[in-house]
Amino acid sequence: MLLVVLDDVGYGQLSCFGGLVETPNIDRVAASGLRYANMHTTALCSPSRSCILTGRNHHSNGVASIMELATGFPGYDGRMPFENGMLPEMLIDHGYNTFCVGKWHLSPTEDNSPAGPFHRRPLGRGFERYYGFLGGETNQWYPDLTQDNAQVRQPRLPEDGYHLSEDLADQAIKMILDSEANAPEKPFFMYYAPGAGHAPHHVPKDWADRYRGRFDEGWDSYRETVFAQQKKIGLFPADAELSPRDPDVPEWNSLSGDERRLYARMMEVYAGFVSHADHHLGRVLDTIEQIGELENTLIMVISDNGASAEGGVTGSFNEMLFFNRVPENFDDNLAMIDELGGTRTYNHYAWGWTWAGNTPFRRWKRETYRGGATDPFVVAWPARIGARGEVRGQYAHAIDLVPTVLDALGVEPPAAVRGVAQAPIEGVSFASSFDAADAPTGHTTQYFEMFGHRAIYHDGWRAVCPWPGPNFTEAAAMGRRMGEPITPEVLERLDASGWELYDINEDPTESSNVAAEHPEQLRDLIALWWEEAEKYKVLPLDGSLQARLATERPQTSRPRTRFVYRPHTSLVPAFAAPPIYNRPHSIEADVEIPADGASGVLIAQGGDAGGYTFFVDDGRLRYVYNYVGREQFEVSSSEPLRPGRHAVRYEFEPTGQPDFKLGRGTPGRAQLYIDGRLVGNADFPYTTPLLFELEGLSCGYDFGASATKSYQPPFTFTGTIHSVTVEVSGELIRDDDAEVARLMAQQ
Template identity: 75%
Template sequence: MSIEEYEQGQPFPGTVARTIEESKPAWPAPRRSREGSPNILFVVLDDVGYGQLSCFGGLVDTPNIDRIAASGLRYANMHTTALCSPTRSSILTGRNHHSNGVACIMELATGYPGYDGRMPFENGMLPEILVEQGYNTFSVGKWHLSPSEDNTPAGPFHRWPLGRGFERFYGFLGGETNQWYPDLTQDNASVRPPSTPEEGYHLSEDLADQAIKMIVDAQVNAPDRPFFMYYASGAGHAPHHVPKEWADRYAGAFDMGWDAYRETVFDRQKELGLLPHDAELSRHDPDVPEWDTLSDDERRLYSRMMEVYAGFVTHADHHLGRVLDTLEKIGELDNTLIMIISDNGASSEGGVSGSFNEMLFFNNVPEDFEETLARIDDLGGTKSYNHYPWGWTWAGNTPFRRWKRETYRGGVADPFVVAWPAGFSARGEIRSQYAHAIDMVPTVLDALDIEPPKAIRGVRQAPIEGVSFAHTFMDADARTTHTTQYYEMFGHRSIDHDGWRAVCPWPGASFTESAEVGRKVGDPITAELLEQLDREGWELYDITEDPSESRNVASHHRDRLEKMIALWWSEAEKYKVLPLDGSLQSRLATERPQTSKPRSQYVYYPNGSVVPAFAAPPIFNRPYSIEADVDLPSDRVEGVLVAQGGDAGGYSLYFDKGRLTYVYNYVGRDEFEVSSPDPVSSGRHVIRFEFEPTGEPDFGNGKGVPGKAQLYLDGALIASTDFPHTTPFLFELEGLSCGYDFGAPASSGYEPPFEFTGRIHSVTFDLAGALIKDDDTEIARLMAQQ
């Protein structure tokens, strides 16, 4: 007997009478995909430059990405927005980043339509479209597309992955996380990693495990149902964490230095056909020291930093390969449309000399070269929070100028690989047509023969702004259909049009050249400055002849340049780029809508979800107290009452063999401790730690307020000491946990999770007293964590 089905929302076609005997059933039709519909896999790399992957001429081995390139296509002319969240918003919606309200990172949103960080629901995401076409939809890895103030276990959740069309999610919500001890979310709840680094845990492996599980679960239960997976590994964003044996594979591979690296990679890119044979290598960047001017120790340290980064990316590629192997095993690899892209160019947040612990940079603490050199063997391990120097950033973007956050091609031209063996027969070829991240969604819809929906969940949809490049899959000579694309990031502007490129760098073409005219990153663009920039600040490049932006021909083609400038302004009006904003201070100071009222008291209970670091009590540079209402057992009193951060910076209040202890970890350099002289007796007690500032902070030298640290038991003082300084701005990016230590320990006195053996009724933070702030350093922190 056949089943009668009808479309939901249409009249019921069956019969409803007085009895079953007299009635005829019909069923709402389930959502089914078209027969033979391909799976879709988006792989989004983080901070990986054009000249790093081996299939783009780079010296970082990525055999599994190479494998996909060999079975499909490499696009030599793909572009992004120059920054993380903006590009990811474009990848998933097919709209420009300002149209999505994601002008920069979510943490620096301002109250204008292109800048508010609230991605509008009229800009539907690809999973929202495909789930209605009968697809399973999975997100694994980095999100960073919801307002940061919403990313707590209290939500709201409507801009988390499950609120934007994904059926399953496993990953992290912010811009970066510790690869050994990540802050993980599964669907809409915080979860702990399944094992520890000592047991072999690493986030890249965990993400692959979860991706495989999602794919296999779907295949076992609905083998005819295709899936869309958004696979966004944290590699290669700092911290560059990787098992030592993977970094050791590159021992000596980068001893030639970044200058020679560029020459080698540039030659390889020409041989591969990614660049014309008469292309020029862009100039030596004024901000980067020449390799030959460095000391032997500097070269040894910086080479190892690059070895660790390369091992990190290769390790992530290996685990991506496990996902690909799974698809092959279940017979789905050939009918999977795969697109692999980086979100922006290589990252320069490591500074001129790199860092063993990024928290030093975020806290204005001067790097100590000798200290870092002494810990060279720990780079990439659980005790580090490392990033390479910007000489490797510059080299990683070969052959282009500059890097992430700037709209020269080093920031916006990125590696891109497409394969779909069952969908097109081209193998191992290169495509030179212009494309942008906003083109990925319309290309998928074109390949699937799906019209963009007029409405999603009752919300009328805005037009998709990208264009399909599916017509280039089988035609290397097909014309470029994406002829005009604007760029803007923190006031740094450019525009591509018909093979020409105009750039207006802000605050200048490099940090060195900016300083020469009295400008720096974060300076606001006044109306007077803007007029001056539009008169004399734009550069012009013929990209068809000069892909590396080496020859500024603005003085020879003034008429063309003026038309390009006018076109930029036209595009800016169309896509909500205005008001143009080069500032950082005012963005940081912006008051944003909050889901809860400001408070000075925070109450926690044991074994709950991890509280994200940005939502934990802001105890920096102010008086505060931590009070715990506890029951202590008669034997083996130990474990953590509350902890935040880790061995790169944080604190922990805990019991060790019955003695109450508070440890404060200053950026991984100092551990300050106050402890009770004797074990605390069993029974119910009120434990209290108080911190009282005794002096002023020294923000310029990376030191927060000094203060008196005191322990109280049932109201009586039992221990006191002085902390000579504290962390000024930021602990290691691990959240707060109550009743156990979630991640890396702030104290060297125990191994996590070190669960409390008694009973915690509550832990209360009281943040009475004035807060001392330094906005400049807070800006630097936010800019680096994306």
């Protein structure tokens, strides 16, 4: 079996769902099987993936939101219970090899360092082999890679043709061929989860150029074109209506020529990214065909939520600007138009394309309208499913995948996994619909909740209670914003007048709110939502973000202010690196310089979209600080570093307060010392307030894109490093709002 989970791909983006992003290999799967027009997810990454792999609802899994925002309540703790076994744990006892490739994002963040613990990572949850990235996103050119339980470096650099999508396919193919060569009769289960199309939208330029001019008509035209194609395919009836214009999205014709040119290119890059990933998925399919198993392989393809709006109304060439609350500058974005998708960017498209990508629905990821929670889904199994290229309309949810797979394979859900008694599976099988287009829908009721945004489906009716409002424009008019807690008083008002009602059989796009015409139906659905919420651990209802962020979580190590690294240390994930932002700190390296001198990196974190590097070049000690890819500040030693053993030191002393509203961290004085003597100083006018580029910390070399153009990575140090010590004992200045914005965008 092959289970493919796409990332941030909307209902109206894939070509087999009427979209204008060409995905011939997913189309190939759809043509040999079925498209499900009525598949749903939770509207967010980690929660949906937990449902896909366990068959239980996201709150039942403790995954109410992303793992980084866990709290102590049972439905929110981010620690998936072992009584909710995963599909690989169920299949491995039936003789399956189990492989996981790509994005995980299902273990607590603090568990994802090389120190573990490892029991909630893929190898702890039934997978025998793993290759991919453990967090919510990664740089596609310079990914943070884990193989099994060890961090590894990418096999080659971008200038040598590296891209993560190709690497993941290479690894998937190797796993399949290893199994086939040694035990050809042994079945396999592969969970294949590429980063596409989550930001950063990184792709080789020629793939983006294939779409040159395709999106020049804009997002309004895109929606009309795609909806017409969706009707032609049979995903919607001929009389269905396109959902109305979203007030948060500007009309394409209202934009300037430069705006239209930039935003069209952003969509070209995204489309190229998804098509490129589809191409490499095709290589995996070709491999399965070459070993003679394609006809006998159950294949499922699904997205984890609707298209993503984290790029904001203008998009960005570098999301680190958004993460750090640095005001976007259109001229800066336009100046990078030819670099979008490349190694010098960390880009995301404007949210007009998000709205269009979820055609014909309203809204997007993180919200429980259908635009966030209704997703493309394709199934094929030529040897067992007789239908070809047909559409199914049965209601289904991500929790239904596990029971459907077990039903199709003739496997009973285990009573226990590794000695742990199992909780009931909460989804229902839709396998009966494989060869029966008119098979009844077994899934008649489904609740939704994400950051206080609620919905419930029951027997063709759908009620939605949007929080903080139906859109950002209306929420602002009511004095509300996302992330605010839902107080008892607010909750009472919401339940009294904040719910909307849609007859999905007549109005599949949620275009006509009929709450006033059917008050009793709405009251019943609201009561049903509360019943489901109590059953599946949704309560207490939590719309907050800052409170979740501030929650103290279990840690794998004691709090510390001193971090010691050596050149053989694995790459340190960004979340585990010393928190140097907005505080005094120092970096001291114990080094030996040989008689003929030395050069190279002592320690580095981040890259050309934001970070720092402490290194030796031309015999001199240097420190370069990259501010969100826009500016570089530097301090160099006034004298060379002579042969022998030395203590070389960088110190940062704040000289003022940060300005978080302008995206500027603490200004300060940068100083360099050799054996206690001051040899260089400079004033940095501001620093990064919250987050460098997500490339982690490396000692003795530079992992990934460098924060400076002074050298080419890895620029390995040619002398001897005994240790590098980072001290962060100074007082920390926090900005919780900015931290919340970052975490929400990295889902």
